Amino acid sequence: MLTRLTLTEARAGLAARKFSARDLAKAHLDAIDRLNPKLNAYITVLPEKDVLAAADAADARYANGTARAMEGLPVGVKDLFCTKGVKTTAASKILANFIPLYESTVTARLLDAGSVFVGKTNLDEFAMGSANITSAFGSVLNPWQRKGDEATALVPGGSSGGSAAAVAAGLALAATGTDTGGSIRQPAAFCGIVGLKPTYGRCSRWGTIAYASSLDQAGPMTRTVADAGLMLEAMAGFDEKDSTCSNRPVPAFAQAVGKSVKGLRVGIPAEYRAPGLSPEISAMWEQGIAWLRDAGCEIVDVSLPHTKYGLATYYIIAPAECSSNLARYDGIRFGVRKDAPTLDGVYELTRAEGFGEEVRNRILMGTYVLSAGYYDAYYLKAQKVRTLIKRDFVQAFEQVDVLLTPTAPSAAFAQGENADDPVQMYLNDIFTVPASMAGVPALSVPVGLDAKGLPLGLQIIGRHFDEETVLSVGGALEAAAGFAHTPTLHAEAGA
């Protein structure tokens, strides 16, 4: 049962010496051995001896009483975080051979808290995608299957699809994700786990490969809300190496879970009742409202009038930033290079071969919206709309403490669905993008299964730097929903 534990349970079990960190690590490496060939959740699995050495060091600390918050807990790391001496690819061919000389701030903090990394999880190339089908190292399979249609391969969501699949299937107790427009929350919802996108600036971006700098934010992907709090505590905090990182103190997030939510005001944004929203999602949302009302929350109707512009705005700003952020992948200093007789030729061949189609699409879109004559109409206007979207949230939070919405407009879809229609694919982010644009924290909590047996998630959005209230409400929702399902493909399925 070691691969079914929560972080909190595993930490307690280790502390009580019910099992060793070595046992825990071995169980996970074993699960990866068996399931990763099918799920493709990991791009790189760390060498067994390294993982076991880290576990042994953790055991030593438990033995001498110096165990830290995440001591001995097996964690997967999205392959967008640079890890010293461990290949870091961003799921791109262009970085297929890149081994960083440095450890990202977030992963360094997790290591400092005692985490045992087991591998680098798969993702959409450069975190661009909502289905984890753009990875240069192959798609990730969702461990969940439709009831009665087990043959259809489902996507885990994206871009942190490998992390979500790994946590759901028992290949890690928890994993790091990054969220730019929904890349933690949507895969968490698709895979029946908890995913938290913290406030922009809560976690340092240093050493995390950039997609869209003004939106990218690292966060935890876990099995419970309390675990998300515990792990965020280890990841977050001021970093002088990231100018956009906040110097606010890091609260004891885990303690926020279980706190009474009585009297909290929960806003239901009218604009999220989008036409075409599936009745099942709608019903699940109503159920969530009822649970929170029962827990003593006051339900308030609110309006976020600029919601409808969120997706269009996002798909201007994020590609604009990515077109510039990805310019450094030119084949000159690191990564893959394709030689050519001229410098421009090197750029053209290297980037044409190194980047996949989705990344190229976004670079082209971003280059276009920043170009002379179009800047004002696209980028500048999008920035103005972004300000309005942010203001919507600030004004809503004058009336309510949190907002409750669905995380995604559907449950996990099949590989191949939506694949030929990028706009349809982009619509997956419709509920997650506005919070990203505003920079506010948002949490996805699994609350139930649809008729086909696939998990559904609800999203709780809070004020800037008020992850605590978000976690409290998330905890209440989790308790009411009592989601205890595991996917068909699980390390201990049938065991």
Add this chain to the structure above:
Amino acid sequence: MSYIIEGKTGSWEIVVGLEVHAQIISHSKLFSGASTKFGGEPNSQVSLVDAAFPGMLPVINRECVAQAVRTGLGLNARINLQSRFDRKNYFYADLPQGYQISQFEHPIVGEGSIEIELAGGETRQIGITRLHMEQDAGKLLHDQDPTRSFVDLNRSGVALMEIVSEPDIRAPEEAGAYLRKLRQILRYLGTCDGNMDEGSMRADVNVSVRKAGEPFRTRCEIKNVNSIRFVMQAIEIEAARQVEIWENGGEVDQETRLFDPGRGETRTMRSKEDAHDYRYFPDPDLLPLVIEQEWVDGLKAALPELPDAKRARFQQQYGVPFYDAGVLVAEQSVADFFETVAKGRDGKLAVTWVTGELFSALNRTGRTIENSPVSADALGKMLDLIADGTINGKIAKDVFEDMVETGESPDAIVEKKGLKQVTDTGVIDAAVDAIMAKHADKVAEYRSGKDKLFGFFVGQVMKETKGKANPALVNDALKAKLDA
């Protein structure tokens, strides 16, 4: 003074604006901790940020901001308490990020001005449009291998100030005067060493021509000119080229050009059609740069005295003539030398000695003021010997030559060579008597009204005393005895 090109169709004036890139003096780069030292082994001063490794982020160097603000203050310019960094996007092998971080829309320094001085002492104000901070690029080495180019990133990320002038310049000499004055101010401030031959100061020159009273015509930008002389030459040559095009019924194209001093021509580097679309946008890795007025005030209070102020003070405090004061403040080290000499002494005497004997000695020995064979203190001591009557001005010149030669102190030289001035009136009287006896005829002429002969007697007495007699006492004694 005006610079006019006489063409077939009439007179043309030139319109010039300069964009000067000045490397900020700082220990580390604009957004990284790597060293900025000149002349290091290739790629020995490169951080992961400068090489644009994945996930690396820029962090602004506070000292570079302070240097930019100091420079703005030195240019009497508006300091913008809020400014912003933008990305200028283009691909090149010396630009690891694929963009240069610069300040496009909101520079840290706004309008200011520089007063330039032209031949004949005429002065003019040249407007400063703005000053902004930006990163320098790396350097490509094409001469290391027959088929490949190498990249040296030591310079990548070093802080530059781009100082943009208004199109106020109307003559090549004015451009030269502007650059010299700007360099002087930067050096006084300690914000840029101004060494154009090391590339730490370089200029882009915008040139157009027009007939009197016309609005501006199309301009060309001559990139990266690396000496003041070349800037002046490039303006002359480019203006002549443009006049010829207009006068032959042609049209000057707005383009970027290169100056080739060897061939004495400018030629096209990039036409307008090939101009880059830099896709500027605010750098999302950096917050807007917000500084406090209080901090700016503190920097202002700590600024060194600038050349114009120093010149005025030298005139007023030491009675130095306007022209000489300009010579003294041209370089801070000279001004400091002078002030050490002049402090508490006769300023006029000090300036005569510094710009006269000292400068010619430096010239002769090929030394600079920094390693002058005579220190400011020693020269001062020598002036003291003149002032207290130990030696007279004539002997002082000999003493000074000895000082240049031997490096010995003036009193030691005076002592050793027995050059002490004769102030014993008995000795002087005796000499006067002897001369008067020897030249009784001249005495008679003098007494009959030929007072011009007085100088002759002075000379003879000085000769008699080997130049050591105190000239004032000689005068007194002669006057008394001749007029008796």
